[in-house]
Amino acid sequence: MVCPNCGAEYDNTFIKCPYCGQEFTIPGHGPTKAGSKKSRPTGPKNYSRSTKEVSGTLHIKPETAQKILKLVPWIVGALMGLVIVIVLLKFFKGFASSSERFDRISVYTLDEMIEANDYSGVYSYMKEYGESTKGTKYSLYYAVYKIYSIVSSYESLSQKAVVIIENGLTLNADTATDAEIDALYSSFYSNAYEAFSVLNQAYDTALSMKSVFVISSEDEDLNEETYDSEAIYTAIDNMLLYYATDCVSVYGLTEDEVYEIYTISSEDTQGIDSYVQIAYRRLFSDIFDGYIE
Numbered sequence: 001m002v003c004p005n006c007g008a009e010y011d012n013t014f015i016k017c018p019y020c021g022q023e024f025t026i027p028g029h030g031p032t033k034a035g036s037k038k039s040r041p042t043g044p045k046n047y048s049r050s051t052k053e054v055s056g057t058l059h060i061k062p063e064t065a066q067k068i069l070k071l072v073p074w075i076v077g078a079l080m081g082l083v084i085v086i087v088l089l090k091f092f093k094g095f096a097s098s099s100e101r102f103d104r105i106s107v108y109t110l111d112e113m114i115e116a117n118d119y120s121g122v123y124s125y126m127k128e129y130g131e132s133t134k135g136t137k138y139s140l141y142y143a144v145y146k147i148y149s150i151v152s153s154y155e156s157l158s159q160k161a162v163v164i165i166e167n168g169l170t171l172n173a174d175t176a177t178d179a180e181i182d183a184l185y186s187s188f189y190s191n192a193y194e195a196f197s198v199l200n201q202a203y204d205t206a207l208s209m210k211s212v213f214v215i216s217s218e219d220e221d222l223n224e225e226t227y228d229s230e231a232i233y234t235a236i237d238n239m240l241l242y243y244a245t246d247c248v249s250v251y252g253l254t255e256d257e258v259y260e261i262y263t264i265s266s267e268d269t270q271g272i273d274s275y276v277q278i279a280y281r282r283l284f285s286d287i288f289d290g291y292i293e
Contacts, residue, residue, distance in 0.1 A: 034075040106136050114235055117242050122157075123148040140232045143209040147239055151202035153161060154243060158250050164188050165250070168284055185280065192251060192276045196261050200272065203262035206236045251279045 005022035016023040023095060049067075055065035113121040126145035168184045244258040253261075257275060264271035 006037075036135055044045040075272065107138075109270055114140075114144060114238075117238075119148045119239060120152070121243075123152065129149055140235055143212075143232050143236055144239060146209055147202055147205050147236065150205050151198060151243055151247070152240075154195050154202070157191055157198065159244055161188070161195065161250050163193050164191055165283055173286075184284075188280055189276055189282075192279055193272060195247070196272045196275055199258070200264055200266075202243070203240065206240055209236060251281045 002016035005017060015108050034081065051066045051069060056064065058068075068266075078243045110122055110125060113119075113125075121142045122141055126141055127254055164184070164187050171180060171184065240262065244255055244262070247253060247258045247261075248255055253275065257278070261272065261275050
C-alpha cells in the first residue's frame with residue numbers, strides 16, 4: 001500500500017500510514033475506521049417477474065406496479081364479497097310473500113288468457129303465485145281462479161259425454177238389446193247429473209264472488225283503486241256463458257235451460273234430474289223414443 005500523503009509503502013493491513021498517520025481512504029467513501037463494517041454498494045432493485053410484466057404492460061414504474069400488485073388480493077376479496085351479497089339477496093328474495101311474487105307476473109298474459117277463455121291457464125298462474133290476492137287489484141283473477149276450481153271438473157265430464165253420446169248414436173233401435181240401452185242410459189245419466197251439479201255449484205261460487213267484491217261507497221278500504229268491480233262481474237258472466245255454451249253444444253240443452261240449471265236450489269233434489277231426462281230424450285229421441293216415461 002502506498003500512502004497518498006507521504007509516499008511511504010506499508011502493509012495493506014494497516015488502517016492508516018505508520019509513518020505519517022494518514023488514514024486509508026477508499027475512493028468515493030469516507031475514511032475507514034477500525035472495527036467498522038465496510039459499506040456495500042447499492043445496485044438496482046431485483047423486482048419479481050409479475051411486477052416487471054405489469055410495469056411493462058401499463059408503462060409505469062416498477063415501484064408503482066409493485067404497489068398495484070399488493071392491492072390485487074384486496075380488490076379480489078372485495079369483489080367476491082359483493083358477489084356473495086348479491087347471491088344472498090336473490091336467495092332471500094325468493095321467500096317473498098305470494099302477493100309480492102304475484103306482482104312479477106305479466107298481467108297482460110292473464111288478460112289474454114281470460115280473453116281467450118283459457119281459464120285453466122289463469123288457474124295455474126293463480127295457484128302458483130296469487131292465491132292470497134283476494135281483496136287486491138288482482139281480484140279479477142282471484143275470482144276466475146275460485147270459480148274454475150269448482151267448474152274444472154266439468155271440462156273432463158263434458159269430454160267423456162261426447163264419447164258416450166257418440167257411442168249411443170251408433171246403436172240401432174231395432175237391434176239394440178235392453179242391456180245395451182240400460183248401459184247407455186246409466187252412463188249418460190251418471191255423467192250428465194254430475195256435470196249439471198258442477199255447473200250449479202260453479203254458479204253459486206260465482207254469486208259468492210260477486211257479493212265479495214261489491215263496492216260500498218262507505219267502505220274506504222274497498223274502492224275502484226283496489227279492484228274494478230265491473231271488470232270482475234263481466235269476467236264472471238263471460239265465464240258462465242262460456243260453460244253454458246259448451247253445455248248446449250254437448251248435452252243438447254238450450255241456453256235458457258242451462259241457466260235454469262245454474263239457478264236450481266240446492267234443496268231441489270229433482271231439479272237436476274229433470275234436466276238430465278230432458279237431455280237424454282232430446283239426444284236419443286230418434287233411436288229410443290218412449291224409452292223414458
